[in-house]
Amino acid sequence: MKQRPDGTDHTARILIVDDELRNRQLLELMLAPEGFHLQTAATGEDALAIIAQQPPDLLLLDVMMPGMDGYEVAARIKANHATESIPVIMITALDDRNAKMLGLNAGAEDFLSKPVDRAELCLRVRNLLRLKAYGAYQLRFKDEFLSHVSHELRSPLTAIKQFTTILLGGLAGELNAEQREYQEIVLKNIRQLQSMIDDLLEVTRLETGKLTVEPESVSVANCVIDTFNTLQVTARAKGVTLSYEVPSDLPSANADPTRLRQILIILLENAIKFTPEGGAVRVEARLAGDSQSLLFEVSDTGCGMDPAITERIFERHFQVTERIQSSRKGLGLGLYICKELVTRQGGKIWVECQTVAGCTFSFTLPLFSLNHSIAPLLKNSRWPSESIALVMVETCFPDSWPSADSQEAWSYEARSVLQRCLLPDLDVLLPTSSDAGGERFFVAAFADERGASVLANRIRQQFELLPRLKQTGLTLSVSYNMLDPFLPHAGASTDDIVTSMAMNLEASIKSQTQPEAVYHE
Numbered sequence: 001m002k003q004r005p006d007g008t009d010h011t012a013r014i015l016i017v018d019d020e021l022r023n024r025q026l027l028e029l030m031l032a033p034e035g036f037h038l039q040t041a042a043t044g045e046d047a048l049a050i051i052a053q054q055p056p057d058l059l060l061l062d063v064m065m066p067g068m069d070g071y072e073v074a075a076r077i078k079a080n081h082a083t084e085s086i087p088v089i090m091i092t093a094l095d096d097r098n099a100k101m102l103g104l105n106a107g108a109e110d111f112l113s114k115p116v117d118r119a120e121l122c123l124r125v126r127n128l129l130r131l132k133a134y135g136a137y138q139l140r141f142k143d144e145f146l147s148h149v150s151h152e153l154r155s156p157l158t159a160i161k162q163f164t165t166i167l168l169g170g171l172a173g174e175l176n177a178e179q180r181e182y183q184e185i186v187l188k189n190i191r192q193l194q195s196m197i198d199d200l201l202e203v204t205r206l207e208t209g210k211l212t213v214e215p216e217s218v219s220v221a222n223c224v225i226d227t228f229n230t231l232q233v234t235a236r237a238k239g240v241t242l243s244y245e246v247p248s249d250l251p252s253a254n255a256d257p258t259r260l261r262q263i264l265i266i267l268l269e270n271a272i273k274f275t276p277e278g279g280a281v282r283v284e285a286r287l288a289g290d291s292q293s294l295l296f297e298v299s300d301t302g303c304g305m306d307p308a309i310t311e312r313i314f315e316r317h318f319q320v321t322e323r324i325q326s327s328r329k330g331l332g333l334g335l336y337i338c339k340e341l342v343t344r345q346g347g348k349i350w351v352e353c354q355t356v357a358g359c360t361f362s363f364t365l366p367l368f369s370l371n372h373s374i375a376p377l378l379k380n381s382r383w384p385s386e387s388i389a390l391v392m393v394e395t396c397f398p399d400s401w402p403s404a405d406s407q408e409a410w411s412y413e414a415r416s417v418l419q420r421c422l423l424p425d426l427d428v429l430l431p432t433s434s435d436a437g438g439e440r441f442f443v444a445a446f447a448d449e450r451g452a453s454v455l456a457n458r459i460r461q462q463f464e465l466l467p468r469l470k471q472t473g474l475t476l477s478v479s480y481n482m483l484d485p486f487l488p489h490a491g492a493s494t495d496d497i498v499t500s501m502a503m504n505l506e507a508s509i510k511s512q513t514q515p516e517a518v519y520h521e
Helices: 021-034 044-053 070-079 097-106 118-168 177-207 220-238 257-273 307-312 334-343 370-377 404-421 449-464 467-472 494-512
Strands: 013-017 037-041 058-062 088-092 110-113 216-218 241-245 253-255 280-287 293-300 349-353 359-366 389-396 427-434 438-445 475-482
Touching: 013 021, 013 044, 021 037, 021 118, 037 044, 044 058, 044 070, 058 070, 058 118, 070 088, 070 097, 088 097, 088 118, 110 118, 118 177, 216 220, 216 257, 216 427, 220 241, 220 257, 220 280, 253 257, 253 359, 257 280, 257 293, 257 334, 257 359, 307 349, 334 349, 334 359, 370 427, 370 494, 389 404, 389 449, 389 494, 404 427, 404 438, 404 449, 404 467, 427 494, 438 449, 438 494, 449 475, 475 494
Parallel strands: 013 037, 013 058, 058 088, 088 110, 241 280
Antiparallel strands: 216 253, 280 293, 293 359, 349 359, 389 438, 389 475, 427 438
């Protein structure tokens, strides 16, 4: 059943949050005849826990509560991308302008004053649910429309590009200088249109929650060098010097490698586009001042911009007039996409510019830490099991990977298969090790030898079902190594226990990648 703009296709779930039992019961009594699915919470903390598990369609939120008040609950909900669209009605005995302003600042959509009138309550709830459903309907319609339009546009654009390439290649006869110039203009505009379509689809995926971000341990040097190689030809064609600097001992980032490359490509393409011939563009990566994150900088010697507008540069569709006079206009979506991708990976992005001395775009990403990966499995200072195994899945290509894209596609597919094989309370997927010949995936499994063997067999069976494994000639090896039982020292802190386990796993990973390592097949 399709969702309609005038309602939902399911029973709306409403969460009532109030520290007074009588108030919760009264609101339940008022709303029960409307047929809603009702839940209650007595504290802000309980409400956030319920929302994290299953977000409701609407929140009725008391303002004055001990501990976390309604303003803080609302602010946290609206600050989370996964819950920001939940309508919030704040219920308060305070009937003053300041209280409502605080609620609006926290993100509330509506207010009700105590004592609550049943007719008014039901009317406001229905109106907000209708608006929420209509917004969801519009998003889905927009997504479907843009997907359809993009497909319809891509087909003729691809054909035009192919024929233009044929003409420029001289396969249909030699072109004179003027004809070649015109065909190159056509090709340039085709590429611009393709880029605009890609940006539209990317923004749609961002706004409809379909764009995935899967952080893992990422080599910053590999991402920077790949991006540098991708855009080196573009920079040379414009007469711009492109360079990079990454320390050899730079730690790994906790990031999605595909999204990190996407961010770097957008920033570098912009820098090259707005840098005149003879200028320079540089990308640098280093440890940030807080030693807890990585700092990336993309600088250019272009025309710069007014520092007063740098706060708006990441807004959707915003364009700087001064910078587009010397280049073609786009949709103003690239930097908006960058901000969304950086933010969703736990980082921040900003720009520093001078009017005539170029710009430096900077962003941060968190460092990868094995501690963060395994810490959720520690409950009450105890691991799920005293026995732990390190499972290694190794895939090798007969010669070398045909392309970086094919290796990236395989890595994504392999990690997806592994995640489906793991039990969230017992297993955790660790960093990947890759080289020109293949990739190694590691899993920490809290299980005895029998459990480790079962997991290894399950992984092997799931991989052998993949068509890509057979089509590409990849070889597969699944093995496991039992670690020594881990018993924390009495009185050890949670951080110490996690750190010790992380060090144990890291040592085992290093030993398993050595030629003399012994495996259980």
